Structure formats: C-alpha cells, structure tokens
Amino acid sequence: MPFVANSDADRRAMLARIGASSMDELFSDIPAKRRFPKLDLPEALSELEVMRELESMAAKNLTASTCAWFLGAGAYNHFIPAVVPAIASRGEFLTAYTPYQPEVSQGTLQAIFEYQSMAAKLLGMEVVNASHYDGATALAEALLMAYNAGGGRRKILLSADLHPEYKDVIRTYFEAFDAQLVEYSGEPAMAGADASTACVVVAYPEFSGEIRDLRAGADAAHAAGALFVVHADPIMCGLLKSPGELGADIVTAEGQSLGNSMNFGGPYLGMMGAVSKLVRKMPGRIVGEAKDAQGRKGYVLTLSAREQHIRREKAVSNICSNQGLVMLQTCVYLATMGKGGLNAVAELCWNKAHYAASRIASIPGFRVETKAFFKEFTVFTPIPAAELAAKLSRRCVVPGLPLSRYYPERTHELLVCVTEMCTKGQIELLVDSLTEAAK
Amino acid sequence: MNLKPEPLVYELSSPGRLAAALPVCDVPKTPVPASLARTELELPELDELSVVRHFTRLSQKNYSIDTHFYPLGSCTMKYNPKVNEQAAGLSGWRNTHPLIGDEFSQGALELVYKLQESLREIGGFAAASLQPAAGAHGELAGVFIMRAYHLSRGDTKRSKILIPDSAHGTNPATCTMAGLTTQALASDADGKVDIAALKAALGDDVAGIMITNPNTLGLFDPNIEEIGRLVHEAGGLVYGDGANMNALTGVFKPGEAGIDVMHFNLHKTFSTPHGGGGPGAGFVGVCERLSEFLPGPIVAKRNGKYALEMPKRSVGRMKSFYGNFGVLVRAYTYVLMLGASGLRRLAENAVLNANYLKALVEKTYKVKYPRRCMHEFVAMGDLAEGIHTLDVAKRLIDYGFHPPTIYFPLIVSEALMIEPTETEDKETLDEFAEVLLKIAEEARANPELLHAAPTSTPIGRLDEVGAARNPVLCYRG
Numbered sequence: 001m002p003f004v005a006n007s008d009a010d011r012r013a014m015l016a017r018i019g020a021s022s023m024d025e026l027f028s029d030i031p032a033k034r035r036f037p038k039l040d041l042p043e044a045l046s047e048l049e050v051m052r053e054l055e056s057m058a059a060k061n062l063t064a065s066t067c068a069w070f071l072g073a074g075a076y077n078h079f080i081p082a083v084v085p086a087i088a089s090r091g092e093f094l095t096a097y098t099p100y101q102p103e104v105s106q107g108t109l110q111a112i113f114e115y116q117s118m119a120a121k122l123l124g125m126e127v128v129n130a131s132h133y134d135g136a137t138a139l140a141e142a143l144l145m146a147y148n149a150g151g152g153r154r155k156i157l158l159s160a161d162l163h164p165e166y167k168d169v170i171r172t173y174f175e176a177f178d179a180q181l182v183e184y185s186g187e188p189a190m191a192g193a194d195a196s197t198a199c200v201v202v203a204y205p206e207f208s209g210e211i212r213d214l215r216a217g218a219d220a221a222h223a224a225g226a227l228f229v230v231h232a233d234p235i236m237c238g239l240l241k242s243p244g245e246l247g248a249d250i251v252t253a254e255g256q257s258l259g260n261s262m263n264f265g266g267p268y269l270g271m272m273g274a275v276s277k278l279v280r281k282m283p284g285r286i287v288g289e290a291k292d293a294q295g296r297k298g299y300v301l302t303l304s305a306r307e308q309h310i311r312r313e314k315a316v317s318n319i320c321s322n323q324g325l326v327m328l329q330t331c332v333y334l335a336t337m338g339k340g341g342l343n344a345v346a347e348l349c350w351n352k353a354h355y356a357a358s359r360i361a362s363i364p365g366f367r368v369e370t371k372a373f374f375k376e377f378t379v380f381t382p383i384p385a386a387e388l389a390a391k392l393s394r395r396c397v398v399p400g401l402p403l404s405r406y407y408p409e410r411t412h413e414l415l416v417c418v419t420e421m422c423t424k425g426q427i428e429l430l431v432d433s434l435t436e437a438a439k
Numbered sequence: 440m441n442l443k444p445e446p447l448v449y450e451l452s453s454p455g456r457l458a459a460a461l462p463v464c465d466v467p468k469t470p471v472p473a474s475l476a477r478t479e480l481e482l483p484e485l486d487e488l489s490v491v492r493h494f495t496r497l498s499q500k501n502y503s504i505d506t507h508f509y510p511l512g513s514c515t516m517k518y519n520p521k522v523n524e525q526a527a528g529l530s531g532w533r534n535t536h537p538l539i540g541d542e543f544s545q546g547a548l549e550l551v552y553k554l555q556e557s558l559r560e561i562g563g564f565a566a567a568s569l570q571p572a573a574g575a576h577g578e579l580a581g582v583f584i585m586r587a588y589h590l591s592r593g594d595t596k597r598s599k600i601l602i603p604d605s606a607h608g609t610n611p612a613t614c615t616m617a618g619l620t621t622q623a624l625a626s627d628a629d630g631k632v633d634i635a636a637l638k639a640a641l642g643d644d645v646a647g648i649m650i651t652n653p654n655t656l657g658l659f660d661p662n663i664e665e666i667g668r669l670v671h672e673a674g675g676l677v678y679g680d681g682a683n684m685n686a687l688t689g690v691f692k693p694g695e696a697g698i699d700v701m702h703f704n705l706h707k708t709f710s711t712p713h714g715g716g717g718p719g720a721g722f723v724g725v726c727e728r729l730s731e732f733l734p735g736p737i738v739a740k741r742n743g744k745y746a747l748e749m750p751k752r753s754v755g756r757m758k759s760f761y762g763n764f765g766v767l768v769r770a771y772t773y774v775l776m777l778g779a780s781g782l783r784r785l786a787e788n789a790v791l792n793a794n795y796l797k798a799l800v801e802k803t804y805k806v807k808y809p810r811r812c813m814h815e816f817v818a819m820g821d822l823a824e825g826i827h828t829l830d831v832a833k834r835l836i837d838y839g840f841h842p843p844t845i846y847f848p849l850i851v852s853e854a855l856m857i858e859p860t861e862t863e864d865k866e867t868l869d870e871f872a873e874v875l876l877k878i879a880e881e882a883r884a885n886p887e888l889l890h891a892a893p894t895s896t897p898i899g900r901l902d903e904v905g906a907a908r909n910p911v912l913c914y915r916g
Binding site for chain 1: 440444445447448449452456457458459461462464465466467468469471475476477480481482483484485487490491493494495497498499500501502503504505506507509511514516517518519520522524525526528529530531532533534535536537538539540542543544545546547549550557560561563572573574575576578579583586608609611612613614615616617618619620621658659660661663664689690691692695696704706710712713714715716717718719720734754755756757758759760761762763764765766768771772774775776777778779780781782783784785787788790791792794795798799810811813832833836841842847861862863864865893896897898899900901902903905906907910911912913914
C-alpha cells in the first residue's frame with residue numbers, strides 16, 4: 001500500500017521480535033466487539049485517479065485567474081512572486097515540526113525572527129508573535145489579552161463596522177467571560193471610552209472600506225486609561241501611516257494578502273503585534289535571540305512561561321499549532337517585495353481603486369458611499385446587489401460582495417475591492433457590465 | 440546541514456536593490472493626502488537571487504521529515520505525501536474565494552463535504568465540522584459545545600472538567616479559555632484511568648472528562664466504555680482528544696464507544712505537513728445530541744447541491760470562513776489514496792513499528808508501564824548518574840536523528856516519548872535502536888559526549904534562561 005514501507009516479510013520478522021503471533025494480537029487492549037469495524041469508504045485509488053478526481057472537482061469553482069476580480073471583504077487577490085511558493089515548498093521547511101529543538105531548527109527559528117522583525121516595522125509595533133490562525137482569531141485573542149490586562153475593566157468597545165465574521169468570532173471567544181462587548185458607530189474617538197473600558201477596537205480600514213482617524217481614537221482611548229486596538233490591512237501599511245505610528249497599543253492583521261493565496265478561506269495568517277510593555281501577556285509563540293556556550297548567536301522559542309505547555313491552565317491562551325508555513329510565505333514575500341515593492345503594490349491598489357471608484361460613481365444610479373478609502377469601498381447600487389453579483393459572476397466579472405450576505409436589509413450595497421491585479425481594461429469591463437446590468 | 444552563520448535578511452539589505460517587478464500604473468494617479476501617507480518603511484532591499492540563497496541556506500539548518508527520522512511522540516511525524524501538495528496547489532482551489540457564493544464554489548464545498556463525511560465515518564460520529572484551524576482549536580470548539588449543551592438544558596452548575604494526568608498537554612489551557620475549571624485524575628498502576636478516582640470525582644458540577652485514548656503513554660485504556668458509562672450516568676459528557684488517532688483508523692471508532700465529542704489533528708493522522716509549526720486543521724465530530732451545537736458554517740448536501748449552513752444552536756464561528764481549506768484538500772487526497780483498507784493498515788503498521796522499536800530498546804531504556812503499546816511508547820533517559828533525557832536527546836542529533844518528545848508526559852520522569860509512525864521502514868528503526876543503545880554505552884563510558892552534545896549543528900545548546908530574561912525579539916539595526 002502507499003506510504004507504508006514494510007513488506008510482509010518485514011512485518012513477520014518484526015512480529016517475531018516483539019513476540020506476537022499476529023498483527024491482531026497487538027490490538028488486544030481494544031474491546032473485541034469494537035475492534036476492526038467496517039469502514040464504509042471506497043477502496044484506495046492510484047495517484048493518477050486521485051488527481052483526476054480532484055482536478056475535476058477544483059474546476060467547478062470560479063477563480064480569480066479566469067475572471068475580472070473585484071471581490072475582497074477579508075480575502076484578497078494579490079500578486080504572489082514565484083520565489084514565495086518555491087521556498088515554502090522546500091521539504092526542510094514544509095515537513096519540519098515546531099522548533100522545540102533549536103539546534104536542528106535554526107532555519108525555521110531565524111525565519112520567524114525575521115518575520116517578527118519585518119512585521120513589527122510594517123505595523124509599527126515593538127513585538128510581533130509567530131502567528132495566529134487568521135486575522136479574526138488574532139483579533140479575538142488580542143481582545144482577550146486587553147481584557148486580561150485591564151485590571152477588572154469589563155467593557156470592550158467594538159466598531160460596528162468590523163468584519164461581521166470577525167465580530168462573530170470575538171463573540172464565540174468571549175462567550176464564557178464576564179466582559180461587555182459594546183458596539184459603537186463612526187469615529188473611534190467618539191466611542192465613549194470610560195473608566196470601565198478595557199479597550200477600543202477599530203479596523204484600519206473598516207469593513208466598509210472607510211479609513212478612520214486613528215490618532216484621535218488612540219488619544220481618546222488613552223485618556224480613559226484604555227488600550228487602543230487596531231486591526232489593519234497590512235498591504236495598506238506599505239503606503240499609509242502604520243497603526244503604531246498613530247498610537248495603537250495592539251495591532252492585528254490578516255496576513256493572507258502578504259504572499260498567500262485566497263484558498264477558499266484558509267490557511268491564512270493571523271498577525272499580532274503589541275507595544276513591548278504587553279509582551280508577557282501576549283499569546284502565541286515568540287522567537288528571541290540567544291547565545292550558546294561558545295557565544296554563537298542563535299534563535300529560540302522564548303518567554304514560554306506564557307504558554308500552554310508550561311503554564312497549563314494558567315496559560316494566556318491554548319494556542320499550540322499556529323500558521324507556521326503561511327508565516328514563512330509572508331516572510332519570503334516581505335523580503336522579496338522589500339521596501340520598494342510593497343510600497344509599489346500599495347500605490348497601485350490606491351490608484352486603481354480611486355480610479356475605479358470615480359468611474360463607478362459616474363454610472364447613473366450608482367453612488368460611492370465610502371469617503372476615505374484605500375483599495376476597497378462601498379457602492380450603492382440601483383438594483384439589488386446580490387442580483388447584480390450573480391448576473392455578472394456568471395459572465396466572469398466578479399464585481400464585489402453584496403452586503404446582504406451579512407446584513408439582509410442592506411440589499412443595495414456592494415463592497416468593491418480593487419488590487420494591483422486588476423487592469424484598466426478589467427476596470428472598464430466592470431463599469432460597462434454594471435452600467436448594462438442596471439439598465 | 441548548513442553550519443555557516445547566515446546573516447539576517449536586514450543585514451543582507453542594500454539600498455536601491457529590488458527583487459519584485461510590478462506593472463506600470465495604467466490608470467490616472469490620485470495623490471495620497473500627506474496626513475495619511477507613510478514616510479518611512481523599514482523593509483529590507485534585496486535582489487531575487489539573494490532572497491533565494493538566503494532562505495535556501497536557512498532551510499538547510501533544519502531537520503525535517505524529508506531529510507531525517509523524526510520520532511516525536513504525540514506529533515505523528517509521518518511522511519507527507521507529495522501528491523497532497525500537488526492537489527492543494529490546483530488553481531481551482533488556490534484562486535477561489537470564500538465569499539464567492541455557493542453557486543460558484545460547488546467544487547470546494549463538495550471537497551469539504553466529502554472529507555467531513557469520510558472523517559465522520561472513520562470516527563463513528565453523527566455529525567462534524569471542519570472549521571477549527573488546529574488541534575487545540577478543535578478542543579476549544581469541543582469544550583464550547585459541551586458547555587453550550589449543559590447550559591441549553593438549564594444545567595448551570597457544570598463548570599468542572601476532569602482531565603486524566605495522561606491526557607494531551609493543551610487540555611487544561613483549553614478549559615480555561617472556555618471558562619471552565621479543571622481537576623486532574625491520577626492514573627492507576629497500569630497507566631489507565633483510575634476508576635475509583637473517577638467515581639470519587641464525578642458529581643453534578645462536572646461538565647465532562649477530556650480523555651486521550653491511546654493516552655500520552657501510548658497505552659489504550661480498555662475501560663473506555665466503562666468510563667463513558669460512569670461519566671454519562673453522572674450527567675457529564677466525554678471529550679476524546681484525537682491527537683493519537685494514528686493508532687485507531689479502521690481499528691476503533693471512538694464515536695461508537697461512548698465518546699460524545701472529539702477532534703482529529705489532520706496534520707498528524709491525515710498526513711498534512713507541519714510546516715514548522717502549522718497550519719494544522721481540526722475536525723470536530725459529535726454524537727447526535729450535540730450536533731446542533733457544532734461550530735459553523737458547515738457544508739450540507741441538499742438536492743444534489745452543496746450549501747453552507749449554520750447549525751441551529753451553533754457555538755458560533757471559530758474563525759473566519761470555513762477552516763484551513765488548503766489543509767483539508769491535502770487530508771482528503773490522503774484519504775482517497777489510502778481507502779478503507781489502507782486506513783486500517785496505516786494504524787496497524789504504526790502500532791507494529793512502535794512495538795518493534797520498544798522491543799529493541801526496552802532492556803536498556805526503562806519503560807515505566809511495560810504493557811504492549813499502541814503507536815508510541817514512553818521510555819526514560821536517566822541512563823546513568825548525571826545523565827538526563829535532555830543529554831540523550833541532544834546526542835541523538837549528533838547521529839542524525841531528531842530527538843523524541845522529551846519530558847512529556849509529566850507523569851513519567853525523564854520521559855522520552857517515541858513515535859516512529861508507519862511510514863518508516865525496518866532498517867531505519869534498527870539503526871535508530873542501535874544508536875540509542877550506543878548512546879547508553881557512551882553514557883557510562885564517556886558521559887562528556889552526551890553533556891557536550893550536539894556538536895554537529897550550527898549552534899550548541901542555547902542559554903534559554905538568558906534569552907527570556909533579556910528578550911531580543913526583533914532586529915535592532
């Protein structure tokens with residue numbers, strides 16, 4: 001059979017060495033009536049057949065590689081340099097475990113350290129950890145951290161304009177805690193932070209695409225003694241001021257856009273950074289510099305007194321497996337794009353999105369609702385947006401996310417995303433398609 | 440292994456170098472307001488070949504399954520088939536979007552559904568969700584489900600979870616995140632759950648038990664159904680930690696033996712790569728009465744079409760979208776490659792390999808519970824005066840083997856937890872055993888070799904205490 005090396009002869013020799021008469025004897029601890037149940041599954045296929053089956057399944061999905069693509073809303077179609085998958089598919093990275101034995105894991109450990117360093121600069125934070133499952137769980141755990149650091153402050157002020165799925169995940173994570181999750185609308189400076197507020201949370205940009213005044217939000221939160229937590233678009237940070245520069249204490253981000261495919265929603269990369277005074281309350285793995293007895297520099301998992309395998313029930317989180325390989329892809333992406341490349345990508349997004357918005361705004365009946373935006377903006381549509389999206393998608397123009405998916409009453413709003421992947425021709429195609437569909 | 444120090448990516452940077460070529464802007468530009476614009480972006484500047492050499496050199500400082508035997512107990516470091524990677528790399532998966540809508544993602548939904556159904560069948564569960572992103576995330580979902588079930592019945596007193604001392608390590612922290620307290624249950628002299636201790640601990644404040652079977656000693660608890668019966672009689676639920684499912688595929692269906700809720704680590708049993716720490720994927724299977732509490736959305740099949748649905752009384756979303764989809768593709772590929780008989784043979788060979796290796800070394804390395812083991816066993820590394828498990832582990836590195844899991848489980852002092860997996864051949868196991876026996880001789884004749892190990896690596900043992908005391912967590916250029 002595939003992926004088992006031993007032959008029947010090997011097995012006989014091994015059983016003899018063990019002193020067992022048969023394979024079945026090895027399972028004598030399992031209650032006899034439960035042993036070796038029938039599995040109602042097909043028998044093995046060859047590699048050729050498996051690939052044929054999966055290729056035909058995969059071909060049923062609509063993909064960004066064959067469409068004009070303007071759908072984002074938390075998962076983004078960005079350019080991935082060939083270097084990224086080439087490095088990430090190396091077996092030495094791909095098939096290594098968590099680097100618990102530093103002497104034979106310096107490759108992974110140094111890569112994490114480099115990721116932490118580059119991500120910290122990008123987000124404007126002093127410390128970044130080695131990853132969470134995705135942006136939503138990174139944000140939820142960041143809020144648990146702020147809540148636990150809040151010395152009894154129970155209130156968490158959430159922007160109503162966070163990604164709806166992120167709000168769901170936050171509610172799931174807080175279910176068992178005595179915290180008050182309160183939503184506010186508009187600017188974070190007006191969120192109403194007071195002496196019972198642990199933190200104020202805003203997305204940068206918000207789900208609708210709107211860019212808020214973070215500086216004023218941070219000042220208001222700090223004046224109330226609360227922490228200011230920002231969930232950021234990391235590509236945008238290549239062009240616009242970092243959340244850290246604007247006063248954030250904790251920053252989370254969805255790192256999918258930094259070198260990772262959309263993959264139908266995962267695996268993605270939860271990025272989390274903080275100011276250094278919070279580091280010992282931070283969840284997740286963190287790599288630090290260390291020296292060996294000869295004074296040679298190396299890297300090691302550190303501050304593990306925060307983590308589940310050491311602290312057990314007193315740990316700050318139960319996270320163990322993280323998104324290591326996705327983090328590596330982002331590390332290679334940031335090194336490849338570098339200072340000039342990331343800035344250029346962000347600038348292309350900005351210019352194309354603003355051009356597309358001005359073109360869409362000129363179509364009769366359409367209106368751009370977002371005031372200050374980066375690559376994503378909300379459009380009012382004269383006919384139901386879900387209808388529009390279905391119609392255009394069938395013709396391989398994916399115009400964006402109808403907001404009715406999350407807000408049934410918001411029938412005439414479409415969230416449009418324009419990245420460096422969209423050409424001027426595709427933008428014109430979108431404009432023409434919208435014009436025609438709304439006639 | 441690459442022994443040469445490799446500079447940090449920032450140290451390789453040189454102003455004006457560029458690896459990425461991007462298209463020229465083909466639309467009229469819009470100026471960025473100065474109030475928003477960033478003025479400094481401290482990322483490195485490298486050419487493409489330098490990037491490739493840098494990361495290739497780093498990769499050569501790792502041990503990995505592709506290059507070395509990696510018998511980490513409880514981690515199931517089996518071969519990660521290359522076909523998995525090819526399957527996951529198909530454009531139809533990589534370039535599709537989680538919010539494109541059911542009509543346009545029937546292929547992706549079909550894959551999730553078929554994997555969910557296959558794993559449900561393997562585990563013997565009534566319903567399942569593939570949303571959790573890792574084992575610990577699956578545990579958290581499971582404990583949320585248990586909590587929600589009790590609360591839905593107005594049973595508000597159940598705030599305690601019993602955890603045998605041979606259970607998987609993340610369990611206590613998981614309970615804390617679900618607002619539950621934990622009570623440890625001692626093992627009996629055979630490494631099984633002590634039934635008397637269990638009976639004494641059960642009461643109307645117990646939400647359930649989290650049991651790992653086979654446990655972290657590598658032993659299957661034959662009383663599993665009795666344990667389930669006792670917990671159920673006391674009104675509690677049984678959580679099964681599936682970290683050790685590699686011993687059980689096609690051998691035992693936990694869902695048919697009283698386990699109410701269980702996660703599987705797809706990055707262990709179902710051969711998806713560990714990637715230096717992740718991503719994993721966690722399946723959660725449940726019995727009928729817990730099905731409406733599953734995290735969602737999950738995929739259902741209605742009139743020949745696949746659709747995303749939220750279970751009626753779901754504990755909610757565990758993450759955005761539907762799980763680590765790319766990992767699910769790999770796991771499904773593996774299930775297809777193995778088929779029903781192959782799944783049983785994988786478990787049989789995993790158990791055979793572990794028992795064989797144990798037989799080769801157990802006269803020299805004490806095994807605290809000398810029963811027949813399942814897919815792994817726990818030996819002890821205190822070979823001689825002044826020699827510890829850590830020394831044995833580090834010396835193994837000098838012979839080209841990744842060390843086993845060490846100092847876990849906590850109930851065995853000087854633990855060396857060894858899991859060879861079914862994908863290793865007899866010769867590798869023979870060679871590994873020979874080296875272990877040789878190290879035992881060295882421990883007596885020349886202990887310095889062990890204390891100084893490893894000497895074959897880019898660095899020696901690091902000062903971890905110093906690293907935590909004065910943390911340097913970023914490049915300081």
